[in-house]
Amino acid sequence: MTSITNRCRFPININESLRKKLKKMKEELYVFYKRINLVSERVLQAFLRVPRELFVLPNYIKYAYIDEPLPLMDGATISAISMSLLLCEYAELKEGCEVLEIGTGSGYQAALIAEIVCPKDNRGCIIPIRNKKPVCTIEVSKRLYEFGKKNLERLCYLKCIDVRHGDGTLGWPEKDRKFDAIIVTAAGDKIPPPLIEQLKIGGRLIMPLGSGFWQKLIRARKKSPEIDDIEIEYLEDVRFVPLKGVFGAEKK
Numbered sequence: 001m002t003s004i005t006n007r008c009r010f011p012i013n014i015n016e017s018l019r020k021k022l023k024k025m026k027e028e029l030y031v032f033y034k035r036i037n038l039v040s041e042r043v044l045q046a047f048l049r050v051p052r053e054l055f056v057l058p059n060y061i062k063y064a065y066i067d068e069p070l071p072l073m074d075g076a077t078i079s080a081i082s083m084s085l086l087l088c089e090y091a092e093l094k095e096g097c098e099v100l101e102i103g104t105g106s107g108y109q110a111a112l113i114a115e116i117v118c119p120k121d122n123r124g125c126i127i128p129i130r131n132k133k134p135v136c137t138i139e140v141s142k143r144l145y146e147f148g149k150k151n152l153e154r155l156c157y158l159k160c161i162d163v164r165h166g167d168g169t170l171g172w173p174e175k176d177r178k179f180d181a182i183i184v185t186a187a188g189d190k191i192p193p194p195l196i197e198q199l200k201i202g203g204r205l206i207m208p209l210g211s212g213f214w215q216k217l218i219r220a221r222k223k224s225p226e227i228d229d230i231e232i233e234y235l236e237d238v239r240f241v242p243l244k245g246v247f248g249a250e251k252k
């Protein structure tokens with residue numbers, strides 16, 4: 001098994017005994033996910049490489065490898081690990097894909113995406129691509145934007161992840177940017193039209209749809225340049241926080 005890398009260059013307040021415990025819990029989860037065939041090995045390798053303990057609030061570090069959502073700030077949550085991994089799998093990510101995430105939150109999902117899509121050198125370090133970051137992520141809450149960006153920065157992910165503050169339902173600010181996959185990590189009652197515009201032909205958009213307690217996770221596949229030529233598949237029932245913004249969940 002690939003060793004669990006910790007590329008953080010800053011001192012972190014995790015003592016040796018907790019560090020050992022987290023390592024063991026992470027390895028056990030890896031073995032479990034492999035046994036139940038949760039996701040492909042590509043996604044599992046990303047799970048091994050990203051230290052989730054550095055994306056949760058300090059009080060929750062000891063729970064970083066329990067497969068549950070954990071609270072962040074402003075009512076947001078970092079999704080359960082299995083959900084974060086499944087979102088990558090459903091989006092059919094592979095090296096070379098350009099991906100947009102709506103709802104940066106902690107930055108954990110963006111880090112997983114980067115580990116899958118970015119080219120790496122023979123030591124496993126991500127190679128930056130000149131003039132283009134393959135992963136873009138946008139967050140509407142200023143506090144979460146700063147939190148997510150700081151988490152990604154201290155693990156050196158900003159060389160391949162572009163983090164912005166703003167309403168993701170309006171799409172990525174550079175309108176000529178098109179994506180192979182768009183992952184929306186908050187629930188809306190419709191697919192925001194600007195997001196369909198920014199999908200490449202053949203591109204996949206993964207999003208929880210619905211405004212009730214449970215929502216339907218769907219995959220929309222763009223078939224042609226026509227805005228309504230999309231094929232929608234139901235994936236599973238899920239629970240996400242509401243999507244805010246112009247094309248977000250309507251307030252009842």
Ligand code: SAH
Binds near residue numbers: 168
């Ligand atoms: N992907 C995150 C989980 C975030 S929870 C992670 O891995 O930690 C959902 C996030 O979506 C919240 O941070 C919320 O503030 C954000 N959000 C909600 N509506 C949004 C919008 N219109 N644009 C961008 N972000 C939004």
